[in-house]
Amino acid sequence: MTRYPTRKLGAYTGVVALGLLGALVGGLPELVAVVAPFAVLLLAGLVGARPPRLDARVELDGERVVEGQAVRLDLELAAGAAVEQVEVLVDVPAGLAVEGAPNPTALALAAGEPVRLGWTVHGQRWGLYRMGRVWLRVRDRFGLFHYETLVDGHLPLRVYPSAEALNALIRPHDTRVSAGEQVARAKGDGIEFADLRPFVPGDRVRRINWRASARRGALWVNEAHPERNADIVLFLDTFAEARGATGGTLDAAVRAATALAARYLTRRDRVGLVRLGGTLEWLLPAAGPEHLHRVVSSLLEADATPSYVDKGLALVPPRTLPPGALVIAVTPLLDERGGAILVDLHARGWDLAVIEVSPLPFTTTPPGEFGALAERLWRLQREAVRARYERLGIAVVTWRDGVALDAVLEEVAAFRRYARHVRV
Amino acid sequence: MPFALLVDLAAGALLLLALARAWGAGVGWALVLSVLAYLLAVLAGSREVDPTAPVVGVFLFLAAELAYWSIELRHPARQARGLPVRRLTTVVGVALAAEVLAGLALLSAVPRRDLGVVLDVAGAVAAVAVVALLVGLPARRPGG
Numbered sequence: 199m200t201r202y203p204t205r206k207l208g209a210y211t212g213v214v215a216l217g218l219l220g221a222l223v224g225g226l227p228e229l230v231a232v233v234a235p236f237a238v239l240l241l242a243g244l245v246g247a248r249p250p251r252l253d254a255r256v257e258l259d260g261e262r263v264v265e266g267q268a269v270r271l272d273l274e275l276a277a278g279a280a281v282e283q284v285e286v287l288v289d290v291p292a293g294l295a296v297e298g299a300p301n302p303t304a305l306a307l308a309a310g311e312p313v314r315l316g317w318t319v320h321g322q323r324w325g326l327y328r329m330g331r332v333w334l335r336v337r338d339r340f341g342l343f344h345y346e347t348l349v350d351g352h353l354p355l356r357v358y359p360s361a362e363a364l365n366a367l368i369r370p371h372d373t374r375v376s377a378g379e380q381v382a383r384a385k386g387d388g389i390e391f392a393d394l395r396p397f398v399p400g401d402r403v404r405r406i407n408w409r410a411s412a413r414r415g416a417l418w419v420n421e422a423h424p425e426r427n428a429d430i431v432l433f434l435d436t437f438a439e440a441r442g443a444t445g446g447t448l449d450a451a452v453r454a455a456t457a458l459a460a461r462y463l464t465r466r467d468r469v470g471l472v473r474l475g476g477t478l479e480w481l482l483p484a485a486g487p488e489h490l491h492r493v494v495s496s497l498l499e500a501d502a503t504p505s506y507v508d509k510g511l512a513l514v515p516p517r518t519l520p521p522g523a524l525v526i527a528v529t530p531l532l533d534e535r536g537g538a539i540l541v542d543l544h545a546r547g548w549d550l551a552v553i554e555v556s557p558l559p560f561t562t563t564p565p566g567e568f569g570a571l572a573e574r575l576w577r578l579q580r581e582a583v584r585a586r587y588e589r590l591g592i593a594v595v596t597w598r599d600g601v602a603l604d605a606v607l608e609e610v611a612a613f614r615r616y617a618r619h620v621r622v
Numbered sequence: 623m624p625f626a627l628l629v630d631l632a633a634g635a636l637l638l639l640a641l642a643r644a645w646g647a648g649v650g651w652a653l654v655l656s657v658l659a660y661l662l663a664v665l666a667g668s669r670e671v672d673p674t675a676p677v678v679g680v681f682l683f684l685a686a687e688l689a690y691w692s693i694e695l696r697h698p699a700r701q702a703r704g705l706p707v708r709r710l711t712t713v714v715g716v717a718l719a720a721e722v723l724a725g726l727a728l729l730s731a732v733p734r735r736d737l738g739v740v741l742d743v744a745g746a747v748a749a750v751a752v753v754a755l756l757v758g759l760p761a762r763r764p765g766g
Contacts, residue, residue, distance in 0.1 A: 204646075205646035205647055205649075205650060205690075206646075206649075206650075206686075206690050208650060209647075209649060209650025209651075209653055209654070209686070210653075210686075212650065212653075212654055213650075213653050213654055213657055216654060216657055216658070217657055220657075220661050224661070224664075224665065226661070226664055226665075227671060227675075227727060227728055228660075228664055228671060228672040228675035228728070229657070229660070229661060229664070229675075230724070230727050231675035231676045231678075231679050231724035231725070231727055231728050232657060232660055232675050232676075232678050232679040232682065232724075233657065233679060234676065234679055234720040234721075234723050234724035234727065235679050235680055235682070235683035235716060235717055235720035235721075235724075236679075236683060236686075236720075237720075238716050238719050238720040238723060239683070239716045239720075242716065282705060282708060283705050285697075302697075304705075305703075306703065306704060306705065339708075339712060340712065340716075341690060341694075
């Protein structure tokens with residue numbers, strides 16, 4: 199433990215020094231008597247100063263929780279010699295909340311009698327946290343020294359975003375050749391009826407439409423749309439975020455990306471992830487429940503790191519964006535670089551849909567006449583950006599606070615139903 | 623004397639300010655000012671040894687200890703159970719030991735020819751008692 203002198207030690211030393219010096223110089227024995235209590239305390243404190251011997255063990259009863267859920271943090275303290283008072287402070291990162299025992303708290307320890315303290319840690323915001331850091335401070339009997347130490351249990355805690363259950367999904371224009379749940383636009387073997395065509399040698403008998411054949415006097419067969427899977431790439435714009443007291447655009451974007459990844463993966467689609475902002479992170483498209491764990495783990499590390507580097511699509515590995523993939527961009531449209539990449543993606547032929555996480559709930563109007571004017575200009579600029587995307591045929595839907603993501607996806611689907619593709 | 627009173631008043635005001643704002647360093651400076659005020663008062667007074675000096679010292683000490691205690695209580699961590707009693711015992715024990723020590727120091731400073739040997743013996747006993755107290759205090763268990 200590290201020993202720190204208290205203010206009292208300095209003050210009492212100063213008083214004793216002043217008194218003894220005054221007594222010596224002025225020949226005043228009264229001053230010795232006046233400072234005697236301070237001198238006695240200093241002497242006793244310095245003679246008896248011994249660092250306490252503490253053993254501490256920190257445990258967390260889980261490593262993964264979903265937002266809103268809780269885990270238990272236990273601290274076991276034992277002392278080799280009795281300790282009058284040990285103050286305990288659990289280091290709680292922002293995004294977590296501690297309940298149960300008070301934090302900080304203080305307790306006395308008897309020699310060889312371990313004491314157990316417990317707290318309930320609530321995950322309030324998704325993220326990757328480092329728990330288990332507990333500060334211990336012991337004050338000596340005379341209050342002249344503090345002994346401090348940090349017990350670090352190195353306990354990681356992953357708080358997963360609480361994803362909304364989705365019913366609606368954005369239907370990709372293109373599908374892959376593997377089986378899935380997405381009804382392909384092409385014709386082939388499948389359940390969904392597509393069209394009728396005349397029988398040709400090689401057609402299966404069970405595909406003959408007998409009613410149509412009887413009516414037309416020749417054999418006709420049913421054509422169907424096959425069920426295929428698709429490549430979905432979630433594009434998370436982390437160039438900038440707007441943050442308020444209750445959350446931020448990145449929080450909402452991560453929750454949306456988690457919900458989308460979970461939904462598409464249950465449909466046997468392949469899901470990839472690109473986080474482009476201050477840092478570039480990507481996950482190649484893959485399928486399966488274990489891939490959802492990889493996607494969410496990657497999302498937990500998402501952070502809007504400020505950067506002035508002009509990053510473009512060239513930095514993204516080509517395998518991350520397979521041809522024909524549906525790219526769903528979740529962006530607050532706050533940084534021009536993110537917007538330019540979206541236009542570039544569209545121009546290169548990728549099927550693109552943009553979910554704009556509205557930053558407006560997290561912003562305040564600057565004071566004064568010019569503040570209001572500046573905000574109006576900013577809003578107009580955002581409208582212009584959205585209008586530009588719409589002219590290009592890119593579905594842009596604003597996701598406002600309190601609106602279900604399902605409604606946003608329905609709006610995207612409605613736009614894509616009537617939008618024309620434009621190459622720029 | 624008025625100047626000493628002025629310094630003493632300043633020390634009191636500083637102590638109040640330190641208590642109001644939980645300012646630990648302020649208590650220290652108030653203490654220094656108080657000792658300085660006493661020094662000025664003694665210099666301005668008669669040349670005889672002030673017999674109330676040990677009492678003044680103990681009161682100053684108690685005031686300082688209580689002030690620091692008050693500031694520590696503002697800390698968000700609650701105090702462990704039984705700590706106030708143990709702390710009070712320590713403070714009173716130190717004050718009593720200091721009172722004895724200071725009294726003996728003052729007695730030894732006053733020349734008394736008729737008490738020469740008695741005073742020496744009393745001084746030795748007191749010194750042994752103080753050393754025993756100093757050694758015993760830290761070794762005691764909390765609450766013991």
